[in-house]
Structures are given as C-alpha cells and as structure tokens.
Amino acid sequence: MLSKQFKKELLKTPRGTRDLLESDLVIFDEIKKRAEELARYYGYHKIQTPAFEHADLFLAALGDTTDMVEKQMYTFRSRGGDHLVLRPEKTVPTMRAYFEHGMQSEPQPVMVYSVGSCFRHESPQKGRFREFTQFDLDILGEDLAVADATTIRMFNLIFKEIKIDATLELNTIGDKECRPIYRKELVAYYRKHFNQLCKDCKRRYKENPLRLLDCKEPTCAELKQKAPQMIEYLCDECKKHFKSVLEFMDTLEISYRLNPYLVRGLDYYSRTVFEFIVTIPPENEKEPARRLEVGGGGRYDYLGDVLGGRHVPAVGGAFGVDRVAEVLRQSADLEEYKGQPPRVFLIQLGDAAKKKSLYLMEEFRKAKIPLSQSLSKDSIRGQLRIASKVGADFSLIIGQKEAMDGTVIIRDMDSGMQESLPFAKVIERLHSKLKSVPFSKRMPKAEFSEEDLNQL
Ligand SMILES: [Zn+2]
Ligand SMILES: [Zn+2]
Numbered sequence: 126m127l128s129k130q131f132k133k134e135l136l137k138t139p140r141g142t143r144d145l146l147e148s149d150l151v152i153f154d155e156i157k158k159r160a161e162e163l164a165r166y167y168g169y170h171k172i173q174t175p176a177f178e179h180a181d182l183f184l185a186a187l188g189d190t191t192d193m194v195e196k197q198m199y200t201f202r203s204r205g206g207d208h209l210v211l212r213p214e215k216t217v218p219t220m221r222a223y224f225e226h227g228m229q230s231e232p233q234p235v236m237v238y239s240v241g242s243c244f245r246h247e248s249p250q251k252g253r254f255r256e257f258t259q260f261d262l263d264i265l266g267e268d269l270a271v272a273d274a275t276t277i278r279m280f281n282l283i284f285k286e287i288k289i290d291a292t293l294e295l296n297t298i299g300d301k302e303c304r305p306i307y308r309k310e311l312v313a314y315y316r317k318h319f320n321q322l323c324k325d326c327k328r329r330y331k332e333n334p335l336r337l338l339d340c341k342e343p344t345c346a347e348l349k350q351k352a353p354q355m356i357e358y359l360c361d362e363c364k365k366h367f368k369s370v371l372e373f374m375d376t377l378e379i380s381y382r383l384n385p386y387l388v389r390g391l392d393y394y395s396r397t398v399f400e401f402i403v404t405i406p407p408e409n410e411k412e413p414a415r416r417l418e419v420g421g422g423g424r425y426d427y428l429g430d431v432l433g434g435r436h437v438p439a440v441g442g443a444f445g446v447d448r449v450a451e452v453l454r455q456s457a458d459l460e461e462y463k464g465q466p467p468r469v470f471l472i473q474l475g476d477a478a479k480k481k482s483l484y485l486m487e488e489f490r491k492a493k494i495p496l497s498q499s500l501s502k503d504s505i506r507g508q509l510r511i512a513s514k515v516g517a518d519f520s521l522i523i524g525q526k527e528a529m530d531g532t533v534i535i536r537d538m539d540s541g542m543q544e545s546l547p548f549a550k551v552i553e554r555l556h557s558k559l560k561s562v563p564f565s566k567r568m569p570k571a572e573f574s575e576e577d578l579n580q581l
Pocket of ligand 2: 301304360362364
C-alpha cells in the first residue's frame with residue numbers, strides 16, 4: 126500500500142516543474158504567436174529538434190571547464206544503453222541540425238527559429254523552473270555585424286510587440302586572438318585578490334575566470350570594479366565588429382547600455398554578447414527591485430569548429446517564455462491576452478434537447494459562430510446565470526417543447542427580448558444579430574432578478 130506521504134507527493138508535479146493551465150497558456154500562446162509572426166516576416170524558418178540529445182553532444186560543446194553546467198544537466202541512460210541528456214538549451218542542437226541536414230550547402234546565412242522546452246536542474250526559485258520554454262532565433266553562416274544587429278533587433282521588436290519594457294545591455298568578449306590575452310590580465314589581477322574571493326569565485330578563478338565578472342557577492346562585485354575590461358584588449362577586427370554593431374543600434378534607434386561585465390562562460394562564444402533586462406518593482410519596501418533577465422544571446426563562432434570540425438560563424442539568442450509571461454502578469458493589461466468571450470450561449474433543458482443541441486453545435490461550428498454551453502446544469506436559471514457571467518450577447522434556449530417542434534429560442538441577453546425560430550433559420554438570424562451588436566457593448570451582463578427569471 127502507498128504510504129500517506131507518498132500519496133501526497135504522487136499528486137504533485139516534480140519539484141521545479143508546474144502545470145500550465147488555460148489561464149497561463151492563453152498568455153504563453155499569444156507570446157509565441159507574436160514572436161513567431163515577427164520571425165517569419167523577417168525570414169526565419171521554423172525548426173524543431175528533439176527534447177533529448179546525445180549527452181556527448183553537449184559535453185563536447187561545453188568543453189572541460191563547466192562543471193556547473195554539467196551538474197545542471199538531466200543526463201540519463203536509455204534502456205538500450207545510450208547516454209542521453211534533456212536539452213539544457215537549443216543553440217547546440219541547432220548547430221547539430223545544421224550539420225546533420227547539410228545546411229552549409231544551402232544559401233548562407235541560414236536563419237532559423239524554434240520554440241520548445243529546455244531542462245535544467247537548478248535550485249528552484251521565483252520565476253525559475255526546471256522545465257521552461259524558450260524561443261530561439263539563430264543566424265548561421267554569417268560573420269558580418271549585420272547578423273548580430275539583426276538578432277538583437279528581432280528581440281527588441283518582439284519585446285515591443287509583446288509590450289515588455291526591456292533594457293538592452295551589450296558587451297563584446299573578443300575572439301581567439303584577443304581573449305586569451307585579456308584572460309591572462311584578468312587572472313593576474315585576481316591572483317592579487319584571491320583571498321577576498323567568495324567560495325564559488327575561487328573555483329571560477331581556476332576553471333573559468335571570465336565568470337568572475339558575473340558574481341553578485343558584495344566583495345566580488347567590488348573587486349570587479351577595478352578589474353581590467355575586455356574592451357581595452359580587443360584586437361582590431363573585434364573592435365571593428367563591435368563598432369559596427371553599435372552603429373547599427375544607433376541607426377535602428379535601439380537604445381542600449383554597455384555592460385563590461387556581461388560575459389559568457391563557454392569557450393565557443395565570441396564577440397557580441399547581449400541581454401535584455403526587466404526591472405521588477407519590489408513587492409514591499411524592504412525588498413530591492415529585482416533585475417530579471419528575460420532574454421539574451423550572442424555570437425558563437427566556435428561552436429561549429431567544436432561540433433563539426435568546420436568553422437560556421439553564427440549568432441543567436443533566446444528569450445524565456447515563462448519569464449516574459451511572469452513580467453506580463455505583473456505589469457501589463459492582460460485583457461487582450463484573454464481571447465474573445467463566447468458570444469452565444471447554448472442552453473438545453475432535458476434529454477431530448479441535449480441530443481438536439483449536440484447536433485446543433487456542429488452546425489454552429491461550421492457556420493463559425495463561437496458558442497459555449499454548460500453540459501450538465503439542468504435548470505434554466507443556472508444556465509442563464511452562466512451565460513451572463515461569461516458575457517454572452519445571446520442565449521439559445523432549447524427546451525422539451527422546442528426539441529419536439531424543431532425550434533430554438535434566441536434571447537438577447539441585454540434586453541431580455543426573445544424570439545422563437547425553426548432550426549434552419551437560426552444560423553442566418555444569429556449572423557445578422559451578431560453583426561449588429563457593437564463590440565463595445567459587450568462584457569459582463571447584469572445579473573438576473575428573481576422576477577426576470579420567473580417570467581421565463
Ligand atoms: Zn564571487
Ligand atoms: Zn579579437
């Protein structure tokens with residue numbers, strides 16, 4: 126027998142995951158729809174890779190300096206003995222797909238977008254989930270700054286379209302020419318301050334010194350103020366590239382903030398790095414405002430070399446649909462995300478009427494009349510109350526008598542006026558009635574008085 130505790134756990138989603146219900150999904154779907162429309166308009170093609178990949182694919186991409194990322198990956202052995210991983214992100218699978226489908230022989234650049242779940246075993250905290258939805262945009266096979274600018278602009282447009290006020294932060298992390306020199310300088314600087322570093326940073330110092338600039342611990346944050354900055358060590362090519370990206374931003378009137386501490390820990394990243402930040406006001410006076418990264422990305426010119434032994438200059442980024450939805454919930458007027466309420470409510474009384482109405486519903490669907498109903502409630506009062514609550518303009522009433530006669534009563538929910546029509550005429554009549562009711566008049570109708578109901 127199952128223990129009580131176990132039973133209780135059985136009825137909950139695993140830690141760090143959640144169910145998305147209708148009220149979440151209308152927002153999710155609308156975000157995805159708007160992003161997708163923009164992506165398609167600007168020439169991106171949709172791609173969908175599996176939710177899991179060979180673990181070695183990610184291990185190869187991540188190199189040997191990223192134990193943090195490895196720890197966050199959901200790796201497992203399949204029954205056949207394959208070593209697999211639930212994808213922690215989609216850049217690596219996208220590059221894998223580029224090689225697998227010979228996209229290098231198509232006209233370059235290849236522009237793709239994708240949307241789907243990613244998985245990371247992070248410690249759950251507010252707005253962070255172990256399964257989350259990402260919307261990715263990638264341009265593969267182009268090294269010009271226009272590709273970086275296009276990518277950033279796409280996210281800028283998407284956030285505008287979704288009505289999210291996000292600040293763009295930009296940086297460059299150089300390339301194989303200039304980054305090693307910078308890294309040496311950085312290590313030399315931190316060597317002098319090693320004892321002041323937090324525990325995590327002591328580890329980062331050895332494995333991934335660029336990530337030292339990422340630390341939020343107060344002492345580390347103070348140390349980085351005086352740390353050498355990448356921008357001073359850029360080679361001429363990287364300098365030219367970054368300058369060009371910034372010129373595009375100016376031309377496109379996209380405002381940005383240079384953030385010299387914006388870095389990527391993985392070796393396959395190069396040059397441009399960007400993030401979009403939303404500031405969330407504190408819930409009470411004691412708490413500070415929260416900085417929430419809603420999207421970001423950068424250039425990853427060396428990923429192709431690592432995975433496929435072939436140089437594929439590429440740039441891309443992603444935004445978190447969950448996070449954007451969270452921001453929208455807190456800041457935006459969500460009316461437009463809620464979808465149209467049904468305009469017509471179908472009321473049926475008794476078995477004969479229920480049978481008739483199941484048949485009728487399909488006729489209404491074909492006639493594109495949005496309809497809602499309550500299958501079980503058998504009192505006219507109960508059903509009229511629901512019709513009023515959902516904001517329907519008209520109710521269709523089928524009782525015993527109507528089911529026998531082959532008629533339907535149309536009730537105007539505002540005026541209470543009713544008329545009885547044969548089935549065959551109802552659709553035509555409803556079409557003309559719906560056209561005549563202005564949208565502004567809609568939503569929520571008055572409650573019924575007892576007197577009103579008694580007249581029925
Ligand atoms: Zn630190
Ligand atoms: Zn360089």
